[in-house]
Amino acid sequence: xxxTATAVPPSWPLHGASLRTAMGRFFExxxxxxxxxxxxxxxxxxxLNIVTxxxxxxxxxxxxxxxxxDGTIVVGPFGSLVFSSVSVATWxxxxxxxxTAVAILSIIAGGWLLLTAIPGVTVAVRRLHDSxxxxxxxxxxxxxxxxxxxxxxxxxxxxxxxxxxx
Numbered sequence: 526x527x528x529t530a531t532a533v534p535p536s537w538p539l540h541g542a543s544l545r546t547a548m549g550r551f552f553e554x555x556x557x558x559x560x561x562x563x564x565x566x567x568x569x570x571x572x573l574n575i576v577t578x579x580x581x582x583x584x585x586x587x588x589x590x591x592x593x594x595d596g597t598i599v600v601g602p603f604g605s606l607v608f609s610s611v612s613v614a615t616w617x618x619x620x621x622x623x624x625t626a627v628a629i630l631s632i633i634a635g636g637w638l639l640l641t642a643i644p645g646v647t648v649a650v651r652r653l654h655d656s657x658x659x660x661x662x663x664x665x666x667x668x669x670x671x672x673x674x675x676x677x678x679x680x681x682x683x684x685x686x687x688x689x690x691x
Contacts, residue, residue, distance in 0.1 A: 539566060544572075544573065574600065583614070592618060595616070
Protein backbone atom coordinates (compact mmCIF):
# COMPACT_ATOMS: atom_id res chain seq x y z
CA UNK A 526 0.00 0.00 0.00
CA UNK A 527 1.45 3.38 -1.02
CA UNK A 528 0.33 6.20 1.30
CA THR A 529 -1.32 9.27 -0.17
CA ALA A 530 -1.62 12.82 1.15
CA THR A 531 -4.54 12.02 3.45
CA ALA A 532 -3.80 10.70 6.91
CA VAL A 533 -0.15 9.81 6.41
CA PRO A 534 1.82 9.26 9.62
CA PRO A 535 4.83 11.62 9.75
CA SER A 536 7.33 8.76 9.54
CA TRP A 537 5.83 7.44 6.28
CA PRO A 538 6.90 8.76 2.90
CA LEU A 539 4.46 11.00 1.08
CA HIS A 540 4.46 9.79 -2.53
CA GLY A 541 3.52 12.38 -5.12
CA ALA A 542 4.06 15.27 -2.71
CA SER A 543 3.73 18.77 -4.11
CA LEU A 544 6.58 21.25 -3.78
CA ARG A 545 4.83 23.05 -0.93
CA THR A 546 4.04 19.85 0.97
CA ALA A 547 7.51 18.40 0.40
CA MET A 548 9.23 21.53 1.69
CA GLY A 549 6.87 21.69 4.65
CA ARG A 550 7.85 18.14 5.59
CA PHE A 551 11.52 18.95 4.86
CA PHE A 552 11.57 21.64 7.56
CA GLU A 553 9.06 19.89 9.85
CA UNK A 554 11.25 16.80 10.06
CA UNK A 555 14.55 18.70 9.90
CA UNK A 556 16.13 16.86 12.82
CA UNK A 557 14.56 13.43 12.34
CA UNK A 558 16.68 10.57 11.05
CA UNK A 559 13.87 8.09 11.67
CA UNK A 560 11.22 7.29 9.12
CA UNK A 561 11.25 7.62 5.36
CA UNK A 562 11.06 10.27 2.63
CA UNK A 563 9.62 9.63 -0.81
CA UNK A 564 11.41 10.45 -4.03
CA UNK A 565 9.21 13.48 -4.53
CA UNK A 566 10.04 14.81 -1.05
CA UNK A 567 13.77 14.43 -1.69
CA UNK A 568 13.94 15.65 -5.29
CA UNK A 569 11.67 18.66 -4.69
CA UNK A 570 14.16 19.73 -2.02
CA UNK A 571 17.09 19.23 -4.39
CA UNK A 572 15.34 21.20 -7.17
CA LEU A 573 14.46 24.09 -4.85
CA ASN A 574 18.04 24.15 -3.53
CA ILE A 575 19.50 24.32 -7.06
CA VAL A 576 17.04 27.04 -8.11
CA THR A 577 17.75 29.07 -4.95
CA UNK A 578 21.52 28.83 -5.37
CA UNK A 579 21.23 29.69 -9.09
CA UNK A 580 19.17 32.76 -8.29
CA UNK A 581 21.55 33.91 -5.51
CA UNK A 582 24.80 33.18 -7.34
CA UNK A 583 23.96 33.76 -11.01
CA UNK A 584 20.69 35.44 -11.89
CA UNK A 585 20.46 38.24 -9.30
CA UNK A 586 24.17 39.22 -9.49
CA UNK A 587 23.92 39.31 -13.30
CA UNK A 588 20.84 41.52 -13.14
CA UNK A 589 22.45 43.84 -10.58
CA UNK A 590 25.77 44.12 -12.42
CA UNK A 591 24.42 44.13 -15.94
CA UNK A 592 26.90 41.39 -16.85
CA UNK A 593 27.81 37.85 -15.92
CA UNK A 594 30.16 37.36 -12.95
CA ASP A 595 32.34 34.34 -12.13
CA GLY A 596 30.72 31.47 -10.26
CA THR A 597 30.03 27.80 -9.76
CA ILE A 598 27.00 25.97 -8.38
CA VAL A 599 27.75 22.65 -6.72
CA VAL A 600 25.42 20.19 -5.04
CA GLY A 601 25.73 16.89 -3.31
CA PRO A 602 23.34 14.37 -1.85
CA PHE A 603 22.75 16.64 1.15
CA GLY A 604 22.30 19.95 -0.67
CA SER A 605 24.92 22.59 -1.35
CA LEU A 606 26.85 22.92 1.92
CA VAL A 607 27.75 19.46 3.19
CA PHE A 608 30.11 17.44 0.95
CA SER A 609 29.03 19.10 -2.28
CA SER A 610 31.02 17.68 -5.14
CA VAL A 611 28.72 17.56 -8.16
CA SER A 612 29.07 20.70 -10.25
CA VAL A 613 25.73 21.77 -11.68
CA ALA A 614 27.04 24.84 -13.49
CA THR A 615 30.28 26.78 -13.86
CA TRP A 616 30.61 30.06 -15.69
CA UNK A 617 33.11 32.84 -16.02
CA UNK A 618 32.60 36.50 -16.58
CA UNK A 619 33.76 39.87 -15.35
CA UNK A 620 34.34 40.89 -11.77
CA UNK A 621 31.36 42.23 -9.91
CA UNK A 622 30.64 45.91 -10.50
CA UNK A 623 28.76 46.17 -7.21
CA UNK A 624 30.76 44.32 -4.52
CA THR A 625 28.34 45.39 -1.76
CA ALA A 626 25.39 43.72 -3.48
CA VAL A 627 27.45 40.60 -4.14
CA ALA A 628 28.51 40.53 -0.47
CA ILE A 629 24.88 40.80 0.66
CA LEU A 630 23.84 38.01 -1.73
CA SER A 631 26.73 35.89 -0.42
CA ILE A 632 25.48 36.39 3.14
CA ILE A 633 21.95 35.41 2.08
CA ALA A 634 23.31 32.32 0.26
CA GLY A 635 25.37 31.44 3.34
CA GLY A 636 22.26 31.75 5.50
CA TRP A 637 20.35 29.45 3.13
CA LEU A 638 23.18 26.92 3.27
CA LEU A 639 23.26 26.98 7.07
CA LEU A 640 19.46 26.79 7.33
CA THR A 641 19.31 23.72 5.09
CA ALA A 642 22.51 21.85 6.09
CA ILE A 643 21.04 19.56 8.75
CA PRO A 644 17.65 19.05 7.08
CA GLY A 645 19.50 18.18 3.85
CA VAL A 646 21.38 15.37 5.60
CA THR A 647 18.31 14.04 7.38
CA VAL A 648 16.11 13.99 4.26
CA ALA A 649 18.86 12.08 2.41
CA VAL A 650 18.99 9.50 5.21
CA ARG A 651 15.19 9.15 5.22
CA ARG A 652 15.23 8.82 1.40
CA LEU A 653 17.71 5.94 1.68
CA HIS A 654 15.43 4.35 4.29
CA ASP A 655 12.51 4.48 1.83
CA SER A 656 14.50 2.45 -0.68
CA UNK A 657 15.23 -0.07 2.13
CA UNK A 658 18.83 1.00 2.69
CA UNK A 659 20.42 1.93 5.96
CA UNK A 660 21.05 5.62 6.47
CA UNK A 661 24.71 4.74 6.94
CA UNK A 662 24.94 4.53 3.13
CA UNK A 663 24.83 8.34 3.22
CA UNK A 664 28.42 8.26 4.49
CA UNK A 665 29.47 7.45 0.93
CA UNK A 666 28.84 11.15 0.31
CA UNK A 667 31.93 12.09 2.35
CA UNK A 668 34.42 10.15 0.23
CA UNK A 669 35.69 11.27 -3.17
CA UNK A 670 33.28 10.29 -5.95
CA UNK A 671 30.75 9.13 -3.33
CA UNK A 672 28.24 11.95 -3.81
CA UNK A 673 27.04 10.75 -7.25
CA UNK A 674 26.59 7.25 -5.79
CA UNK A 675 24.39 8.56 -2.97
CA UNK A 676 22.41 10.65 -5.48
CA UNK A 677 21.87 7.52 -7.58
CA UNK A 678 20.76 5.57 -4.49
CA UNK A 679 18.31 8.39 -3.69
CA UNK A 680 16.72 7.84 -7.10
CA UNK A 681 15.81 4.23 -6.30
CA UNK A 682 12.16 3.24 -6.04
CA UNK A 683 10.42 2.78 -2.72
CA UNK A 684 10.62 -0.76 -1.37
CA UNK A 685 7.88 -2.53 0.60
CA UNK A 686 10.42 -3.89 3.08
CA UNK A 687 11.31 -0.31 4.01
CA UNK A 688 8.45 -0.30 6.51
CA UNK A 689 11.07 -1.49 9.02
CA UNK A 690 12.32 2.12 9.23
CA UNK A 691 8.94 3.56 10.35
